[in-house]
Amino acid sequence: MTRKIVLPPKKERHKLFGSIEPGLKLKPTEKAQMPDLQNTKRDFLFSIDAVGISNVKYPIIIESDLNPKQQTTIASFKMTSKISHDSKGTNMSRFTEQLEIYRQNGGFILTIKNLFDFTKELAERLKQQDASIEVTFPWFYERKGPSSELIGLNHADAKISVSYVDGVGFTSSASLTCGVTTLCPCSKEISEYSAHNQRGFVTMNVEFTEDYHENKDWKVALLEAAETNASAMIHPVLKRPDEKMVTETAYENPRFVEDMVRLVAADLYELDFIQAFTVECRNEESIHLHDAIASLSFRK
Numbered sequence: 001m002t003r004k005i006v007l008p009p010k011k012e013r014h015k016l017f018g019s020i021e022p023g024l025k026l027k028p029t030e031k032a033q034m035p036d037l038q039n040t041k042r043d044f045l046f047s048i049d050a051v052g053i054s055n056v057k058y059p060i061i062i063e064s065d066l067n068p069k070q071q072t073t074i075a076s077f078k079m080t081s082k083i084s085h086d087s088k089g090t091n092m093s094r095f096t097e098q099l100e101i102y103r104q105n106g107g108f109i110l111t112i113k114n115l116f117d118f119t120k121e122l123a124e125r126l127k128q129q130d131a132s133i134e135v136t137f138p139w140f141y142e143r144k145g146p147s148s149e150l151i152g153l154n155h156a157d158a159k160i161s162v163s164y165v166d167g168v169g170f171t172s173s174a175s176l177t178c179g180v181t182t183l184c185p186c187s188k189e190i191s192e193y194s195a196h197n198q199r200g201f202v203t204m205n206v207e208f209t210e211d212y213h214e215n216k217d218w219k220v221a222l223l224e225a226a227e228t229n230a231s232a233m234i235h236p237v238l239k240r241p242d243e244k245m246v247t248e249t250a251y252e253n254p255r256f257v258e259d260m261v262r263l264v265a266a267d268l269y270e271l272d273f274i275q276a277f278t279v280e281c282r283n284e285e286s287i288h289l290h291d292a293i294a295s296l297s298f299r300k
């Protein structure tokens, strides 16, 4: 038989679990009367390169040249600035205050132009000479099966970083990590049949040229650089005719991890809005428990 429970009022329940009455409160409750420790001015020995907040989850709106053309996604923000040796601390509340102003103003639309405005305003709000922001988010894009043309959603992990220094200006960079299929050329060469293949992850970090204004979607350009140089693309929905095509395409385009980083580098070299890049590939080897990795960096 079910036991009938007689619940005490909520306040009594809290007492039952250890809540106590508030003690005597003597410290000021008005903001103006409260000590402002973080604004203490004295020689605190060292300047700090970056102080602020990280791992701030916030909804953002992103635009894309691929479908869906606009999407709301959840980003993780890191926002910092320098402080000099004679400041005790930063004003932490001003970082999230600034973020919320952007959300309330029609949503935070994540363009590089908006991030330029954001970092400059953040530096001003913090009364500092500089501010930096890093925004990490999953970007979703439609992908069709090669034969059936059935659509599903893939995603890549994207990051945009912007820094502003008063009197100097802005720098911006971005990174994209996406999954691909790679088929081992050595395995294909030596085996009577088949070849082992694996899921590879390509990460591209790129520095934009000063005149880049997102007339071309950097996310799509980087995705293309990785996917069109892989053995095959990754698909969310595949019917048998699609699967046959993907399997044969991978066999026709074998790639070592070294081939991947060099071929992707060649595509990034051709993109005129990129002035420097790093390409990394990590293959989750299907015949080993370890991964195969390669990376290269280049400044044009």
Ligand SMILES: Nc1nc2c(ncn2[C@@H]2O[C@H](COP(=O)(O)OP(=O)(O)OP(=O)(O)O)[C@@H](O)[C@H]2O)c(=O)[nH]1
Residues within 6 Å of the ligand: 036, 038, 089, 090, 091, 092, 093, 094
């Ligand atoms: N500087 C600093 N603040 C911290 C840290 N950890 C938490 N905080 C909190 O940041 C909050 C204060 O933010 P501030 O922006 O300085 O608040 P405020 O001075 O009332 O705000 P303003 O009027 O904008 O100057 C407090 O709740 C602090 O406890 C830390 O490690 N350093």
